[in-house]
Amino acid sequence: MTVPTVTLSALPGLPPVEAGDDLPAMLARSLLAADIGPRDRDVLVIAQKIVSKAEGRLVDLATVVPSARARELAAVSGKEPRLVELILSESGTILRNVPGIMIVVHRLGLVMANAGIDQSNIRHPEGRELALLLPEDPDGSALRLKQALDERFGVDIGVVIADSFGRAWRHGVTGVAIGAAGLPSLVVRTGEADLFGRELRGTEIGFADEIAAAASLVMGQADEGLPAVLVRGLAWDRDAMPAAALIRPKERDLFR
Amino acid sequence: MTVPTVTLSALPGLPPVEAGDDLPAMLARSLLAADIGPRDRDVLVIAQKIVSKAEGRLVDLATVVPSARARELAAVSGKEPRLVELILSESGTILRNVPGIMIVVHRLGLVMANAGIDQSNIRHPEGRELALLLPEDPDGSALRLKQALDERFGVDIGVVIADSFGRAWRHGVTGVAIGAAGLPSLVVRTGEADLFGRELRGTEIGFADEIAAAASLVMGQADEGLPAVLVRGLAWDRDAMPAAALIRPKERDLFR
Known part of the structure; x- marks a missing residue:
């Protein structure tokens, strides 16, 4: 059959x-x-x-300077302030910012955690911290x-x-x-x-x-x-x- | 390979x-x-x-008597009041009730439209209206x-x-x-x-x-x-x- x-x-x-x-x-x-x-x-x-x-689309976090707003949000979420700055630069609205979780409307319109910025499965050479954008x-x-x-x-x-x-x-x-x-x-x-x-x-x-x-x-x-x-x-x-x-x-x- | x-x-x-x-x-x-x-x-x-x-889990809508609350909600959503009564009987909280859309927390905890009650792909014998529960x-x-x-x-x-x-x-x-x-x-x-x-x-x-x-x-x-x-x-x-x-x-x- x-x-x-x-x-x-x-x-x-x-x-x-x-x-x-x-x-x-x-x-x-x-x-x-x-x-x-x-x-x-x-x-x-x-x-x-x-x-x-x-x-x-890899960004070296050493090149990112967190704004005052990024530092404020990072103090709540517990995330790296430079990572939060990157998230902000990729996002429109911030829907939620609570300990451990940041949910945003990405500039593409996608509602997602951390603006889709990812640090896993990435080679981080010589102790540098890299982050990957969409x-x-x-x-x-x-x-x-x-x-x-x-x-x-x-x-x-x-x-x-x-x-x-x-x-x-x-x-x-x-x-x-x-x-x-x-x-x-x-x-x-x-x-x-x-x-x-x-x-x-x-x-x-x-x-x-x-x-x-x-x-x-x-x-x-x-x-x-x-x-x-x-x-x-x-x-x-x-x-x-x-x-x-x-x-x-x-x-x-x-x-x- | x-x-x-x-x-x-x-x-x-x-x-x-x-x-x-x-x-x-x-x-x-x-x-x-x-x-x-x-x-x-x-x-x-x-x-x-x-x-x-x-x-x-098929229910004949003819056996369902809509409550006052079901008729109220149905007036907003535009749904059949007997269907709304069935949805209420399967649900805990009503999260949204707007024209065409009713989103509930099902008694199982599932957040879903219409408490998962479905009328498609069902045989409706002799003009009877049936609805299928989870x-x-x-x-x-x-x-x-x-x-x-x-x-x-x-x-x-x-x-x-x-x-x-x-x-x-x-x-x-x-x-x-x-x-x-x-x-x-x-x-x-x-x-x-x-x-x-x-x-x-x-x-x-x-x-x-x-x-x-x-x-x-x-x-x-x-x-x-x-x-x-x-x-x-x-x-x-x-x-x-x-x-x-x-x-x-x-x-x-x-x-x-």
Whole structure:
């Protein structure tokens, strides 16, 4: 019996990514080494971290001078004042600043902890403290990666740039899409029929977020070093829509 | 080159589920028909809907008498007053009641729209209006399903009961785990080392939620009729933890 199947395959052998690296070329070599494609409609999920690194988004905290506001907020949260200054420079509104937790609206519109600035899985050379910012424009990064891989392999793939977010009301982080190209990040099914012909009301699916969460199962979160996952077997019949479409604007938000 | 791979396979040929059906027997027949297992450490993800149906959680709205409070709230939300009465009977706190949207804390602790009560993909016989409630105890349901399938096949599997939730700050629903057995719903990695030996701070992963989101990619949301998905290739080294562990209690919540 034929069984609808989706496979999630980690790309092997990706070397550490440094600023200025040709990420599409590195991904292409890994795809060839694994002999798994890509084919049309495959989706390549890439950890935000290696996209940021390739784009040179590492900041040396020694170059950051904390403002008075950063020092004030740091006194409450207990975070490094220079890290708080970096968070402020990447953020619009600060939603919460309590011990251990700083939740902001990132300049991209994403509601997230610490403006997505990360210090884990980064080489900190000679005692320097580095911090990694999100890509300048993750949807743009996804599109450039898609175009480079499409051209190299003569295919039409989807690309998702994944990060791990905490959630309101629930423990634990899950993978979410902060950038996407070549697939509908949000699938609007309102007006379609259910199994018994009844109209589905208000059903919108966070398709790219579910893809990012699925890939996160393979990537792991600590020392696995598997920052790219090829997803095969997905189907969609909507136009491509960037991950920015997943962001609920403030005026439609009930919880801030 | 060996590539770490996770596969998501929809169980084929599941007939519509009715109250009192032997769901483990139906799932077992479908697994045998598909010839895909189960094996140790496979995770079977099952849509909340068929678990609720098998457990007889369908309510005929004709049997519901709306209270004055339900009629008041219904006047604001625009929902059916009898449906609102049902939502109230399943809920603790009402967090939001605005036109079209009612967000509650379900008696299980879950923060969700409409107390998880659903009217889609349900047969509504002879013009009757039915509504489907969540299982009484989804973690208990997951454990009973696991035990029945473990015994039948001589294996040790995980079971996740999945529902679709909206999220704060983001558009679109994604699959989440409302029940789980045989796997760690939440994986706490605080204290472990990252790639460069730096301690991961406060990393907790919503493992069962990511599994539910992944399976949702295969299940679809409308008329696909694929309410069970076998996930193969996951690894874990923590003790089993029910899905209730994913619920952030009110006193640790910054957003209600």
